[in-house]
Amino acid sequence: MARRIRWLGVGMVVCFFLLFLQLNDIQVVKAHQYATDPDNPAVKAQGQQPRGDIQSADGQILAKSVRAPKNSGYKYERVYPEKWASLFSGVVGVDSPNYENYGVEASYNSYLVAHNRPITSLKDLLTTGAPITDTVTLTLSTTLQAAARSALGQQVGAVVALDPQTGAVLAMYSNPTYDPNLLASLNSDKEAFAFTEDNTRNAAGFTPFTSLAYQDASQFGPGSTFKIVTTAAAYDKAPQLVNTPIPVFTTIPANYFKGQSQSLSNDDFASCGGTIATMLPISCDTGYAILGTKIGAPAMTAEADGFGFNQQPPIDLPHGSEEVSNFLQPACYENAQVFLAYSSIGQKCTQASPLQMAMVASAIADNGVIMTPHVMDQIRDSDGNLVDQYQPIPWKQATSPQTAQAINLLMREVVTQGTADYVGFLPQDDVAAKTGTAQAGVGNTNVNGWMIAFAPANHPTVAIAVVIPNTALYKVGAQVAGPVMKAMIEAALGPQG
Helix, strand or coil: CCCHEEEEEEEHHHHHHHHHHHHHHHHHHHHHHHCCCCCCCHHHHHCCCCCCEEECCCCCEEEEEEEEECCCCCEEEECCCCCCCCHEEEEEHHHCCCCCEHHHHHCCHHHHHHCCCCCHHHHHCCCCCCCCCEEECCCHHHHHHHHHHHHHHHHHHHHEEECCCEEEEEEEEECCCCHHHCCCCCCHHHHCCCCHCCCCCCCCCCCCCCCCCCCCCCCCCCCHHHHHHHHHHHHHCCCCCCCCEEEEEEEEECCCCCCCCCEEHHHHHHHHCCCCCHHHHHHCCHHHHHHHHHHHHHHHHHHHHHHCCCCCCCCCCCCCCHHCCCCCCCCHHHHHHHHHHHCCCCCEEEEHHHHHHHHHHHHCCCCEEECCCECCCEEEECCCEEEEEECCCCCECCCCHHHHHHHHHHHHHHHHHHHCCCCCCHHCCCCCEEEEEEEECCHEEEEEEEEEEEHHHHHHHHCEEEEEEEEEEEHHHHHHHHHHHHHHHHHHHHCCC
C-alpha cells in the first residue's frame, strides 16, 4: 500500500510539473502569439473597444479612439489628429483594421488595448469592472518634430535627435511620410488603397511607410561621419597611430592597397595627410583610408560593433532586418584591403541609419556611453495612476571617456576651422560636429549628405544626425545637411544668453 501511495505521489508531482510547463508555455512563451492570433476573440473584437491615447511629451494627443459611424460594423475607430498625423506617423505608427499594427501602436499594444484593471488588492480580486485602457506618453515633442519637418522642407531625408544622457528620442522624422488616418479607415477599400500607396517607392526610391530615420540602414553610406568611429578605433585599439603622420596624398594610386584596381582621391583633389588632429577637422579621405587599413579589419570591426554596428538597435519600436547598420560584413569585404580603406571613410562596406549615427554622436557626447534609445516616457491608466516609467539604461560603453573627450575637442574644431565652419552655428550654442558625403546612386552619380552633431559641447543635452540622400554630386554634406542641423540645434537649445 505504501509503495502505491508513493507512486501516486510521484505521479501527481509529475502531473503538476507538466501542468506548470504547459501554463508557462501558454502564458509566457506563446503569450504574444496567442494575443495577436487572428482567431483570438480579443483580436476579432478589435474596433469594439476603445484604445488608449498616445500623446507627445508636451501633451498633444497623437492617437485616440472615437465612436465609429453607424452601420460601419465597428463601435470605435482609431483617428490621428490631422495636425500631427503625418508628422508623427513614423513613430506612432497605425492601428489598422485589416493589416498589422505598426510603430508605438504595436510596441505598446498591450497597454493601449482595453484590458482588465491590474489586481493590486483583495477588492480587485473579488470585483470586476469595465475594461480600462492606458495612455502612452512619448519622449518626442511637437516642437522639435515640427522643427525637423520645417528644416527638411520638401527634401527627402531624415532627422534623429537624442538626449545623450538618457537615450530619449527627442525627434525622429523622415520625408516621405504618410497619413495614418487613411490606413486606419474602416472602409476596407480605402484602407487597401492606402496600404498600396504607402508601400510604393517614390521617384527617389523610398517608400512613405518605411521610416528613413531608423528602418532602412541599407540605403545609406554614412560617409565621413564614420570617421568618428575610425578615430575612436585608433585611440582605443592602436594608440601608437594617433600621433603618427599619415603620408600626404591627393590621390592614392591604383594597387596601393591589396585588391585595389582604382584610385582613391580627396574631394576636389585636395592634398592632405598628417596626424589625426590635422586630418579630422578637414576630413581627409586619403589619410583616413590609410589609417583604417593600419588599424586593421579585426580592430575596426570590434570598434564598430562597440558603437552598435552589425546588431539590432534596441529602440522600443517594431524591428526589421533592414534596421541593422553594417560595417565590413564578409559578403562585402572579401579580404580586399581596399574595401577596408573605403569602409573606414564610411563608404563601400559601411551602411548606417540616422538613428545609428545619432548614437555615435551621443556616445562622444556622453563620455563614450550609448544609452538605450527609447520613445516611451511613461504610461498612465485612465485614473492617472502611473503604470510604467522608462528608466534610462546604458546600452554600450562604445569608447573610453578619455577617447570621447579627445574626439569632442576635434569635433569642435570641425565647426570652428574645418568642414562645417561655414554652416553658421551660433557661437553660444557651442556645437561639436562632423560632416559626411557618401557616393550614392547608380554609377555614384549622387551623394548622401550627412552631418552629426551635439551641443553644447561642454555639457551636451542633444545629439543629432541628419541625412539628405541622393543629392547632386557637386554638393557636400555640410551644404545640404548643415542648414537642417543648424535649425535643429537652435530649436533644441532655444535662446542662449
